[in-house]
Amino acid sequence: xxxxxxxxxxxxxxxxxxxxxxxxxxxxxxxxxxxxxxxxxxxxxxxxxxxxxxxxxxxxxxxxxxxxxxxxxxxxxxxxxxxxxxxxxxxxxxxxxxxxx
Amino acid sequence: xxxxxxxxxxxxxxxxxxxxxxxxxxxxxxxxxxxxxxxxxxxxxxxxxxxxxxxxxxxxxxxxxxxxxxxxxxxxxxxxxxxxxxxxxxxxxxxxxxxxxxxxxxxxxxxxxxxxxxxxxxxxxxxxxxxxxxxxxxxxxxxxxxxxxxxxxxxxxxxxxxxxxxxxxxxxxxxxxxxxxxxxxxxxxxxxxxxxxxxxxxxxxxxxxxxxxxxxxxxxxxxxxxxxxxxxxxxxxxxxxxxxxxxxxxxxxxxxxxxxxxxxxxxxxxxxxxxxxxxxxxxxxxxxxxxxxxxxxxxxxxxxxxxxxxxxxxxxxxxxxxxxxxxxxxxxxxxxxxxxxxxxxxxxxxxxxxxxxxxxxxxxxxxxxxxxxxxxxxxxxxxxxxxxxxxxxxxxxxxxxxxxxxxxxxxxxxxxxxxxxxxxxxxxxxxxxxxxxxxxxxxxxxxxxxxxxxxxxxxxxxxxxxxxxxxxxxxxxxxxxxxxxxxxxxxxxxxxxxxxxxxxxxxxxxxxxxxxxxxxxxxxxxxxxxxxxxxxxxxxxxxxxxxxxxxxxxxxxxxxxxxxxxxxxxxxxxxxxxxxxxxxxxxxxxxxxxxxxxxxxxxxxxxxxxxxxxxxxxxxxxxxxxxxxxxxxxxxxxxxx
Amino acid sequence: xxxxxxxxxxxxxxxxxxxxxxxxxxxxxxxxxxxxxxxxxxxxxxxxxxxxxxxxxxxxxxxxxxxxxxxxxxxxxxxxxxxxxxxxxxxxxxxxxxxxxxxxxxxxxxxxxxxxxxxxxxxxxxxxxxxxxxxxxxxxxxxxxxxxxxxxxxxxxxxxxxxxxxxxxxxx
Numbered sequence: 001x002x003x004x005x006x007x008x009x010x011x012x013x014x015x016x017x018x019x020x021x022x023x024x025x026x027x028x029x030x031x032x033x034x035x036x037x038x039x040x041x042x043x044x045x046x047x048x049x050x051x052x053x054x055x056x057x058x059x060x061x062x063x064x065x066x067x068x069x070x071x072x073x074x075x076x077x078x079x080x081x082x083x084x085x086x087x088x089x090x091x092x093x094x095x096x097x098x099x100x101x
Numbered sequence: 102x103x104x105x106x107x108x109x110x111x112x113x114x115x116x117x118x119x120x121x122x123x124x125x126x127x128x129x130x131x132x133x134x135x136x137x138x139x140x141x142x143x144x145x146x147x148x149x150x151x152x153x154x155x156x157x158x159x160x161x162x163x164x165x166x167x168x169x170x171x172x173x174x175x176x177x178x179x180x181x182x183x184x185x186x187x188x189x190x191x192x193x194x195x196x197x198x199x200x201x202x203x204x205x206x207x208x209x210x211x212x213x214x215x216x217x218x219x220x221x222x223x224x225x226x227x228x229x230x231x232x233x234x235x236x237x238x239x240x241x242x243x244x245x246x247x248x249x250x251x252x253x254x255x256x257x258x259x260x261x262x263x264x265x266x267x268x269x270x271x272x273x274x275x276x277x278x279x280x281x282x283x284x285x286x287x288x289x290x291x292x293x294x295x296x297x298x299x300x301x302x303x304x305x306x307x308x309x310x311x312x313x314x315x316x317x318x319x320x321x322x323x324x325x326x327x328x329x330x331x332x333x334x335x336x337x338x339x340x341x342x343x344x345x346x347x348x349x350x351x352x353x354x355x356x357x358x359x360x361x362x363x364x365x366x367x368x369x370x371x372x373x374x375x376x377x378x379x380x381x382x383x384x385x386x387x388x389x390x391x392x393x394x395x396x397x398x399x400x401x402x403x404x405x406x407x408x409x410x411x412x413x414x415x416x417x418x419x420x421x422x423x424x425x426x427x428x429x430x431x432x433x434x435x436x437x438x439x440x441x442x443x444x445x446x447x448x449x450x451x452x453x454x455x456x457x458x459x460x461x462x463x464x465x466x467x468x469x470x471x472x473x474x475x476x477x478x479x480x481x482x483x484x485x486x487x488x489x490x491x492x493x494x495x496x497x498x499x500x501x502x503x504x505x506x507x508x509x510x511x512x513x514x515x516x517x518x519x520x521x522x523x524x525x526x527x528x529x530x531x532x533x534x535x536x537x538x539x540x541x542x543x544x545x546x547x548x549x550x551x552x553x554x555x556x557x558x559x560x561x562x563x564x565x566x567x568x569x570x571x572x573x574x575x576x577x578x579x580x581x582x583x584x585x586x587x588x589x590x591x592x593x594x595x596x597x598x599x600x601x602x603x604x605x606x607x608x609x610x611x612x613x614x615x616x617x618x619x620x621x622x623x624x625x626x627x628x629x630x631x632x633x634x635x636x637x638x639x640x641x642x643x644x645x646x647x648x649x650x651x652x653x654x655x656x657x658x659x660x661x662x663x664x665x666x667x668x669x670x671x672x673x674x675x676x677x678x679x680x681x682x683x684x685x686x687x688x689x690x691x692x693x694x695x696x697x698x699x700x701x702x703x704x705x706x707x708x709x710x711x712x713x714x715x716x717x718x719x720x721x722x723x724x725x726x727x728x729x730x731x732x733x734x735x736x737x738x739x740x741x742x
Numbered sequence: 743x744x745x746x747x748x749x750x751x752x753x754x755x756x757x758x759x760x761x762x763x764x765x766x767x768x769x770x771x772x773x774x775x776x777x778x779x780x781x782x783x784x785x786x787x788x789x790x791x792x793x794x795x796x797x798x799x800x801x802x803x804x805x806x807x808x809x810x811x812x813x814x815x816x817x818x819x820x821x822x823x824x825x826x827x828x829x830x831x832x833x834x835x836x837x838x839x840x841x842x843x844x845x846x847x848x849x850x851x852x853x854x855x856x857x858x859x860x861x862x863x864x865x866x867x868x869x870x871x872x873x874x875x876x877x878x879x880x881x882x883x884x885x886x887x888x889x890x891x892x893x894x895x896x897x898x899x900x901x902x903x904x905x906x907x908x909x910x911x912x913x914x
Binding site: 002006008009010014015016017019020021025026030032036037044047056061063067070072074080083085 | 747750751754757758761762764765770773774777780781784787788790791792793795796799800803804807808811812814815816818819829830831832833834836837838840841842844845848849852853857858872875876879880884887891894895897898899901902903905906
Binding site: 024 | 727
């Protein structure tokens, strides 16, 4: 069994990179990719800690549900992205600031 | 609510009806719209008829029985509860009957007299209010409530005298009546205050319970008498009454007979226990002066209504003299009989004026129909009015077989017994009273002569029609009421079925019969002579006296007070004003610098914060995320480190 | 260093590098491919962490499902907007600040904490047993979330198709 810290360091890195991507990328699809990274970082944590209680599979079950939710999110998110594209003719998140009004 | 239970509910309802219906008439008359103003001349007399009928029920069930009183709590002032209530005894019940009865007859008469008047609603409404407020005076069981009615009478008489407000003389007369009444009322109010301070109660049945003839009692009674002087047109506040003739004639009849001038005499009778001997002497002197002035002035007048007005003043003077002599019974008897025959005289005079006025309008002739010199020989053209005028005039003059004779006799008897056997100044009063009765016969029959006998002057070519039935019925009713039957069965003894306790002496009766016959003879022989004199015409210049009083004194006092005002009070006010302005400036500066500064500072701070936070709310999702992450990180650092 | 530990650190490095490369990437399409690499590396790590079923799911769903959808999205959007796949960066400073702060904080916390190096319980005897355990608990302990997840999938499927289908109706 590998030290839990190593998993956790990688998860922390993935999480931070995901955040960076979400904030800095101007393309909505790239933002979606960043969100997938965030989810995977949390998944990694769950799996890592599940190692300490191998008899139960609670952590792994959580990972499964997270994946399911990620699927849903990706599907709906991409549908919305397509729709927004159709409407604004852009995939630049900055231009979509209707929320302000 | 406390009331003695000896009287039935029916009695109470009748009492309520008789008081409330005039008020209802007032309200209904205003409630009826302008379009249906003709309806007022039906509703108002009808309501008054019911009122008169129910008051007669009240009168007959109460007469010679124990007094009835009913009271409600009105308000409490500094621990003293004040009640408002009704107090009915023989006196007030009689007065109630007289007021409602005469008021009803005058309402009835007004249907004919005021037909076609443009503001008939206001007229009948004010008649209703007038009657109601008089009833308030009559029935009130305490002086405060009475005072309210007193003022209401003043107000409604003001409205009625100035009914034809487009006539400047009417407006002026209304104003004069109002102002002179106010002068008297000021005295009345002071009297009320005196009474309150010394007795702590306004209740009529507690007045004079303290038998100490204190100085305050004299002062209070004289102050109340001041109000009487104003309301009952006594010397020196008598000049408003002749001027009040500018109002419609039925109103004059109402004022003279039942509602207004009678209130003064009635008030003195009601508060008689308060009057001390000194006060009574003052009352007697004022009364006899008034009576003499009125009688002499009546001789010098040519206007029918003015003659009647001065005769009222003189008769009121007689009543007040009787009051001063302590004979309140006699005074009230005269008030009672006077109400009927004077109302009748006024209505008859009104009928003459009305008939002539209409004839004038048809013939397009123009002369003063109220001037007796223009009239004459009307007995053929207006026989009905002639008969009525003779009957009521005889009563006024005090001829035997008329009510006036009996009441006048009562007064004279009382005066003689008051004066005593020895000669004193009181005999001057008695002499004055006899002079007044003599003069009364004189002016009454001269007036009748002028109007109805002799040859027709300016009226000869006019075709005069008799007054309508609605006017004749009240005339005849009142004329019958001026017969001796009203007072007693015996035409020479005034100890009537109403008040058997009064003294009576046959010598006085005989003497007054002789006296009246002498006066009649004088009147007959001097029928062509005119007693005109400037002094008489102007009623001894009492008008100028009041004018002088009001102008000289009335203007001097304000002038003094004005200088006082300017120098001291204004100076003080200015000083305080300067101080206030100074304080205001200082506080204003503090306001601007600190209070406003704080507020403005907070506002700009908030604006700054707002503009800073506004930059976050720019609709950029990624910045939102950044800020939320940033916040979470800061929060975590804060908690973990 | 055994083979398994080599594999572990290899996968870790691959995942980390591909993630960093994803952050630096200026092309959406490359970004998607780098994400696939990252996810596959993670699947490898899952295998080494005794979560074989998760690893398989990861490969199947992420690499096989989500990424395909994303690539479809990329192709569709670029087709519509006729724009290059290049992606610009904005708020670089704030992004670095937030991400760096987050990373520093996590590293600081993790390095301060002490973690167990061995499992609290005995290891399962075989991997098959693990998959069996998952299957059993999925249909016993987690049956309600499982069903709810199924409903969620259905709803999102319908919702996504509805949202996306309006494009066509608008085009007409």
